[in-house]
Amino acid sequence: MxxxxxxxxxxxxxxxxxxxxxxxxxxxxxxxxxxxxxxxxxxxxxxxxxxxxxxxxxxxxxxxxxxxxxxxxxxxxxxxxxxxxxxxxLAPSEDEMHPMQEAFRANHGLQCGYCTPGMVMAAVSLLEENPSPTEREVRLGLEGNLCRCTGYHNIVKSVLACAGQASD
Missing domain, CATH: 3.10.20.30 (Beta-grasp domain)
Incomplete structure (x- = not known):
């Protein structure tokens, strides 16, 4: 047409x-x-x-x-x-965040925030495939998503927190 x-x-x-x-x-x-x-x-x-x-x-x-x-x-x-x-x-309602969004908030997994939506979506997918990843598996699983502010430590910490694990 x-x-x-x-x-x-x-x-x-x-x-x-x-x-x-x-x-x-x-x-x-x-x-x-x-x-x-x-x-x-x-x-x-x-x-x-x-x-x-x-x-x-x-x-x-x-x-x-x-x-x-x-x-x-x-x-x-x-x-x-x-x-x-x-x-x-992604969030279940306007009044609550998805657990990954909450983990990013609680663990300071964002700086400028530009990469955050894509990073959160990739992280959710990662945990659906591997609910208990190691730190290395998180880093490898998110390697196609770039943070220009280089906030990777707290991004990885956020994903591990959402998965119910602690990181140093």
Whole structure:
């Protein structure tokens, strides 16, 4: 179908229907639109950050069908029919945080906060795969997510705390 792009040019668009944070969302997207931009620009879910556009930093990490995915590596049309969880949908309610969010808060697992949404999403996925990781396993499991402030010690401490372990 033909539609009008943001720059006013007419181009081909594809209708997609995606479950985002438990709610079915539909939209017309250009086939080349990255999932991260559809989430941010069209759905206004701005907790998913764009850090590099090259899959190097992980700031855009979301869950697609329960798997941790860097949303700058996936086209929005590839998400058609899929189930996506963003940082906005992670907490059980507006009044309480997800245990990983609480662990990051309690253990000072953030500095500037830019990497935090992607880091939290990756950490949740990590604990789903390995509920009792060692410090080394946490460091390896999060190596695709970069913290430019180099707050890794407290990030690892937060993940281990959420897993019910202590770290030094």
């Amino acid at each position: 033909l539609g009008q792009s943001a720059d006013g040019q007419r181009g081909v668009t594809v209708e997609i229907s995606v479950t985002v944070n438990g709610e079915t969302r539909t939209g017309d997207v250009e086939p080349r639109t990255l999932l991260v931009y559809w989430l941010r620009d069209d759905l206004r879910l701005t907790g998913t950050n764009v850090g590099c556009d090259t899959s190097s930093c992980g700031a855009c990490t979301v869950h697609v069908n329960g798997e941790s995915v860097k949303s700058c590596t996936m086209l929005a049309v590839q998400a058609d029919g899929e189930d996506i969880l963003t940082i906005e949908g």
